[in-house]
Amino acid sequence: MSTETSHADASSAVEAHLSEPGEHGAHPTDAKYIKIAMILAAITAVEVGVSYIKRLGAGGPPILLILAAIKFGMVAAYFMHLKFDHVWLRRVFLTGIILAAIVYTIVFLMFGVFQNRIHA
Amino acid sequence: MTVVAAETATPEAHDVGAHGGHPATNTGVSNDKLAMWAFLGSECLLFGALISTYFLYRGRSIVGPSPKQVYDIPYTSVSSFVLLMSSLTMVLALSAIQRGDQRRLRIWLIATAMLGATFIGGQVYEFTSFIREGLTLKTNLFGSSFFVLTGFHGVHVTVGILMLLSLANLSARGKLPQAKSEVIEIAGLYWHFVDVVWIVIFTVVYLIPSPALHGHV
Numbered sequence: 001m002s003t004e005t006s007h008a009d010a011s012s013a014v015e016a017h018l019s020e021p022g023e024h025g026a027h028p029t030d031a032k033y034i035k036i037a038m039i040l041a042a043i044t045a046v047e048v049g050v051s052y053i054k055r056l057g058a059g060g061p062p063i064l065l066i067l068a069a070i071k072f073g074m075v076a077a078y079f080m081h082l083k084f085d086h087v088w089l090r091r092v093f094l095t096g097i098i099l100a101a102i103v104y105t106i107v108f109l110m111f112g113v114f115q116n117r118i119h120a
Numbered sequence: 121m122t123v124v125a126a127e128t129a130t131p132e133a134h135d136v137g138a139h140g141g142h143p144a145t146n147t148g149v150s151n152d153k154l155a156m157w158a159f160l161g162s163e164c165l166l167f168g169a170l171i172s173t174y175f176l177y178r179g180r181s182i183v184g185p186s187p188k189q190v191y192d193i194p195y196t197s198v199s200s201f202v203l204l205m206s207s208l209t210m211v212l213a214l215s216a217i218q219r220g221d222q223r224r225l226r227i228w229l230i231a232t233a234m235l236g237a238t239f240i241g242g243q244v245y246e247f248t249s250f251i252r253e254g255l256t257l258k259t260n261l262f263g264s265s266f267f268v269l270t271g272f273h274g275v276h277v278t279v280g281i282l283m284l285l286s287l288a289n290l291s292a293r294g295k296l297p298q299a300k301s302e303v304i305e306i307a308g309l310y311w312h313f314v315d316v317v318w319i320v321i322f323t324v325v326y327l328i329p330s331p332a333l334h335g336h337v
Contacts, residue, residue, distance in 0.1 A: 027215070027218075030212060030215050033208060033211050033212060033215070034208065036208075037204070037205060037207070037208035040204050040207075041201060041204060041205070044197065044200060044201060044204060047322075047323065047327060048193065048194075048197045048327070050327075051193065051326075051327040051328075051329075052193075060328075060329075061328045064323050064327050064328055065323060065324075065328075067323070068319050068320055068322075068323035068324075071316075071319045072316045072319050072320065075207060075312055075315055075316050075319070076312075076316060078211075079207050079208075079210070079211045079308075079312045079315075080308075080309055080312045080313070081305075085153075086147075086148060086149045088147060088149050088154065089149060089153065089154065089157045092154065092157045092158050092161050093157050093160060093161050093164075094161075095161055096158075096160065096161025096162060096163070096164035096165060097161070097164050099161075099164075099165060100164045100165045100167075100168035101168075103165065103168065104168050104169070104171075104172040107172055107176070108172070108175075108176070111176055113175070113176065
């Protein structure tokens with residue numbers, strides 16, 4: 001293969017990468033932002049309500065964590081535009097989140113958080 | 121950061137204007153924006169450490185006050201709502217500069233800063249009421265981990281407020297044209313990150329009940 005051909009291959013690969021879905025997509029309208037904020041406010045109200053329901057017992061914390069994860073995802077996807085921006089940005093941020101999750105899961109395992117509590 | 125180093129040597133890579141006023145890069149992503157995302161990724165580790173520390177120390181204090189004795193959930197819920205709405209005003213500021221509407225940009229930037237200041241005011245009030253009830257940084261493990269975690273978050277919000285006010289000032293002086301909308305976008309990323317961190321803190325610290333104190337019946 002000639003050098004020219006490999007340059008052409010390289011540039012078409014770059015072009016293909018730059019045209020990945022999600023790159024520089026149109027951002028939501030103001031009305032959509034307001035709608036998302038209302039949903040977030042409603043989820044917050046549900047969270048507070050759930051925290052007061054004593055009957056849920058051990059089922060309460062997982063519900064609260066799921067609701068928080070939904071809110072986190074919505075803010076990151078719509079307000080921070082991760083849903084519409086270049087896929088690399090998503091990867092960079094997810095790397096931080098995944099790394100933190102791995103590191104602190106190991107810390108929790110070391111301290112026996114997932115087992116019975118250690119009593120001094 | 122290796123990814124940032126991906127901007128390379130071809131003269132075309134330094135042309136200005138290809139992507140909304142910032143130099144074109146081989147990655148197709150603005151380096152400033154990529155750097156902010158890398159910074160936010162690293163902030164996940166910082167706040168992860170603080171939240172994990174709080175979680176590890178939960179219920180291990182041997183003296184009070186306990187979280188249940190000092191928390192005022194309705195009050196903190198209102199603070200959380202205020203911070204959540206500041207994310208909306210921030211994104212509306214970005215939308216305004218992208219349309220070239222400088223007046224609305226300033227209105228939304230100042231509104232975001234005011235909502236942030238309201239949140240910080242609420243936090244200061246909460247801290248002082250906790251101290252009045254006998255919970256300080258040195259009282260017990262709960263006090264130490266709580267004040268360090270929420271204090272660090274508060275410092276981040278304060279830095280964000282200063283950033284927003286500086287941007288509003290730049291806009292008023294005509295130094296933030298539509299072509300520089302990415303500056304607002306990057307400041308917005310920081311602000312929204314502070315909001316998502318609070319989403320986690322609000323749930324893990326305030327809403328999920330802590331075990332009872334050691335040695336307490």
